[in-house]
Amino acid sequence: RRALTAAQHGRLGYGDPAGLPELRAELAGHLGRVRAAAAGPGEVTVIAGVAQGLSLLVRVLAARGPQRYAVEDPCSPGTLALLRAHGVEPVGVPVDRDGLDVAALAATGATVVLVTPAHQYPTGVVLAPARRAELIAWARESGALVVEDDYDAEFRYDREPVGCLQGLAPDSVVHLGSLSKSLAPALRLGWAVLPGPLAADFHHAKRYADLGTGVIEQLTFAELLSGGGYDRHLRTVRAVYRRRRDALADALRSALPATEVRGVAAGLHLYLELPPGTAEEAVVAAALERDLRVEPVGPMRLSPGPPALALGFGVLPERRLARAVELLAEAVDSAGGTGRTGRV
Ligand SMILES: Cc1ncc(COP(=O)(O)O)c(C=O)c1O
Known part of the structure; x- marks a missing residue:
């Protein structure tokens, strides 16, 4: 205005x-x-x-x-x-x-x-x-x-x-x-x-x-x-996203200990490496069945690499993170992955 x-x-x-x-x-x-x-x-x-x-x-x-x-x-x-x-x-x-x-x-x-x-x-x-x-x-x-x-x-x-x-x-x-x-x-x-x-x-x-x-x-x-409104906005949302990222990373470490959160604490997504042999696409499909959207890294590669997901947390409030991670752990299990237990 x-x-x-x-x-x-x-x-x-x-x-x-x-x-x-x-x-x-x-x-x-x-x-x-x-x-x-x-x-x-x-x-x-x-x-x-x-x-x-x-x-x-x-x-x-x-x-x-x-x-x-x-x-x-x-x-x-x-x-x-x-x-x-x-x-x-x-x-x-x-x-x-x-x-x-x-x-x-x-x-x-x-x-x-x-x-x-x-x-x-x-x-x-x-x-x-x-x-x-x-x-x-x-x-x-x-x-x-x-x-x-x-x-x-x-x-x-x-x-x-x-x-x-x-x-x-x-x-x-x-x-x-x-x-x-x-x-x-x-x-x-x-x-x-x-x-x-x-x-x-x-x-x-x-x-x-x-x-x-x-x-x-x-x-x-x-x-x-x-x-100065843009700088103020950035300061406010940076604190919000930081809390979301920390909460998501913590929840993943406890619910999916055999997976690995990689990369620095930054941005609006988190890179999660799945245990070797996990079928990335099967995890994505099983997550979608639970109304949870996660991005497979396979289509982002030009040569083969370990199974991994990009998890966007920008629009996920902290109160919903724990449930989202539970659903992801279920999806990894149902896809035959071993993220939860650490068995490979
Ligand atoms: C790495 C990367 N670069 C560029 C874009 C596209 O940016 P923009 O919306 O500014 O066109 C995206 C969108 O998600 C992105 O992830």
């Missing part, structure tokens, strides 16, 4: 396709402060979420010549499907407890790599400092582009989040983020920070994709940022 009241009628035409100046300025300040990004307002583009950022980028890069894409293995199924819908078949690069294996990446000959360095999706690991340095050195030496999907960096519970990669190497990194985790995916509002030489082509692609992101949403977000 405040944003609309303050807006003159003239503001309700098409905005700058790269984003409203006040929002780009607020975002540049915010990303510098909370993510250690290196961007002025001119480097920030307002987009309709990370997915649109990726779509536009694929188009812009295709026009520059053939590309070879690499993704983390496992990676977000949405990202994988989006790339494939654009005719891109990426090569998978293994992820271990320190994040992306950069030596393996270098061996692929990739020209573009998509990474989730602050909190790898789905495994939940953080790209270790030595790997960050290696990744940036690889990008600089090979001239490759690193696409940083900063999808849930607002939510780190055990310490301050690591700064973004873009701040360390603005010439080699495209940084993408959105409000999908912090407010709601329905908003379709996000941001991109691009190396200078790519920005003009990206803006051109954005203009002819949709003539710009919704102005009313942009005015509202600028108002939330400038008035």
Whole structure:
């Protein structure tokens, strides 16, 4: 209401396709402060979420010549499907407890790599400092582009989040983020920070994709940022999600002791490795029969890996967590798994 009241009628035409100046300025300040990004307002583009950022980028890069894409293995199924819908078949690069294996990446000959360095999706690991340095050195030496999907960096519970990669190497990194985790995916509002030489082509692609992101949403977000409302909201929900994550992890450890919660305390999902040999899809189906939706990690992999689930807890209040974990333990049992007892 405040944003609309303050807006003159003239503001309700098409905005700058790269984003409203006040929002780009607020975002540049915010990303510098909370993510250690290196961007002025001119480097920030307002987009309709990370997915649109990726779509536009694929188009812009295709026009520059053939590309070879690499993704983390496992990676977000949405990202994988989006790339494939654009005719891109990426090569998978293994992820271990320190994040992306950069030596393996270098061996692929990739020209573009998509990474989730602050909190790898789905495994939940953080790209270790030595790997960050290696990744940036690889990008600089090979001239490759690193696409940083900063999808849930607002939510780190055990310490301050690591700064973004873009701040360390603005010439080699495209940084993408959105409000999908912090407010709601329905908003379709996000941001991109691009190396200078790519920005003009990206803006051109954005203009002819949709003539710009919704102005009313942009005015509202600028108002939330400038008035401190966004920071307050993040502080409030961070505490809520932290309690949910802790409660979920504790309940899983006691109800399913033979499973392993991996990754750092962050984000809105938890990566649960199932005992070897458990049929992941059977657990998912048995959970669904109990009205419990859990994501199998199998479809997120480009090469085989241990059975595992991604458990989203963003919309699950603490009072329902214990019951959800009971149902999951039943599902693991009924699928012939051994999570409850520890027998393999
Ligand atoms: C890792 C990852 N990246 C990107 C997205 C899509 O983000 P957006 O809603 O900003 O398009 C998702 C959605 O869940 C995700 O999990």
